[in-house]
Amino acid sequence: MESTTESAGLRRRPMQRRSAERYERILNVCAELLDEVGFAGLTTTEVAKRAEVPIGTVYQFFADKSALVHALAARNLETYMERLERRYGEAAPRSVEEVVDVAIDEFVDMRRTLPGFGVLDFGAGSEWSEADPRDLYLLDENVENNTAVARRLRMLTPFLDSSRAGSAEIELALRVTMEAADAVLQLAFRSDPEGDAALIAECKKLLVGYLGPYYVG
Amino acid sequence: MESTTESAGLRRRPMQRRSAERYERILNVCAELLDEVGFAGLTTTEVAKRAEVPIGTVYQFFADKSALVHALAARNLETYMERLERRYGEAAPRSVEEVVDVAIDEFVDMRRTLPGFGVLDFGAGSEWSEADPRDLYLLDENVENNTAVARRLRMLTPFLDSSRAGSAEIELALRVTMEAADAVLQLAFRSDPEGDAALIAECKKLLVGYLGPYYVG
DNA sequence: GACTAACATGAGTCATTCTCAGGTTAGCGG
DNA sequence: CCGCTAACCTGAGAATGACTCATGTTAGTC
Secondary structure, eight states: OOTTTOOTTBOSOOOSHHHHHHHHHHHHHHHHHHHHHHHHHOOHHHHHHHHTSOHHHHHHHBSSHHHHHHHHHHHHHHHHHHHHHHHHHHSOOOSHHHHHHHHHHHHHHHHHHSTTHHHHSSOSSOGGGGSOTTOHHHHHHHHHHHHHHHHHHHHHOGGGTTSSSOHHHHHHHHHHHHHHHHHHHHHHHHHOTTOOHHHHHHHHHHHHHHHGGGOOO | OOTTTOOTTBOOOOOSHHHHHHHHHHHHHHHHHHHHHHHHHOOHHHHHHHHTSOHHHHHHHBSSHHHHHHHHHHHHHHHHHHHHHHHHHHSOOOSHHHHHHHHHHHHHHHHHHSTTHHHHSSOSSOGGGGSOTTOHHHHHHHHHHHHHHHHHHHHHOGGGTTSSSOHHHHHHHHHHHHHHHHHHHHHHHHHOTTOOHHHHHHHHHHHHHHHGGGOOO
16 A cells, blocks of 8 residues: 555556656656746646646646645655665664654755755645645545654654553654654755754754653663 | 734735725635635635625735735734733743643634634745745745744743843744644644644643753743 | 825736547557 | 557647736815
């Protein structure tokens, strides 16, 4: 159930190489454009033009504009999780400080270098996720997604477990952590395109303080 | 320079009673509609129809849709700050726990009862604030706004001052606090329309832990 | 009552999302 | 090689919605 990589709203999944390439190209162009014109400035027409596909093709893959952006967010999240897994695999963190450091540094790095990452990182609580409240499935899906991420994060940080808390409590804490971190880092990059250093430091303090009690050496 | 109650994008300020009433009515309808159809579903046409004013009138007050929503957010913020000032005035908080309790309970209450508050509370980091990155003034204004709020919050919590930190550091901390609290509470209300109690409790823990060190009894 | 400036109106313009009828290609059996 | 089918591709255009502006209306003043 790769709920983080796929989402409702995908219309046809690219099967052949040619299609897959177009699909990726559309996503890449979408990311580029988000950096250039922002979310509200994004038009499907322009995406199609830049990706050199007819507009119809975009809508063959994605049910609507929101699905396109969702798919990009999912890809970003996937990339981020892979990077985290790799870093934690290379050198298992020995403290909450280390976990937080790695997670945030990786985030900051992606935000600086990966097109489109800034505009919608994971889209945890962003507008487009509740773009249309009539699409309640989106909301639900989002919550699921959020939980799935927390679950995955937990696997990456086994030493948080077996503390005084049950795993449900840990998942809750991780969801809170993600949401808060996302918001503060968003602020950091709003103040300074390169990421305000003071705010990034505060973000780490915030998370370490909150997660500290869950730590069991 | 009441930067929190007014914003660029206001075209004409209602001068006469009649105009002022229409202005308020438009804002109220906007709030109602946000609850019903969400941000993305909001149309200026519908706002005008419900407020029983011609569409042109809406645009006489507000430069564009974003300005309308901004104005509502500003009004919400103003209401919230007034409520906080009142509560803190009635019973001066004696600890960080009390400050956080009051601030969050008041927020939760407003979110439950005030139309439109949920969709855009203060709009700190929401999409519509960076709706169009070409409007950099919006971004700047937003940062200003953010800072102004932090400043105002600081006045409400004098006992945080004169601790080991300078007032710039306090303001930074308060901005971080606002951003994080907003995000976590947003999550709480996304999980449960009445506000997930566990998440609200976690939010308090998060803030108390973070602000604790700034406290000087 | 005549004059003026501020205010109000909504049909129309333009930009944008998304559809769908019709065209193209790929694969395959004969 | 041909004919057939199913999958895939295309972009003109329908539908919607933000926003304007020429024209009409009101309120204030002498």
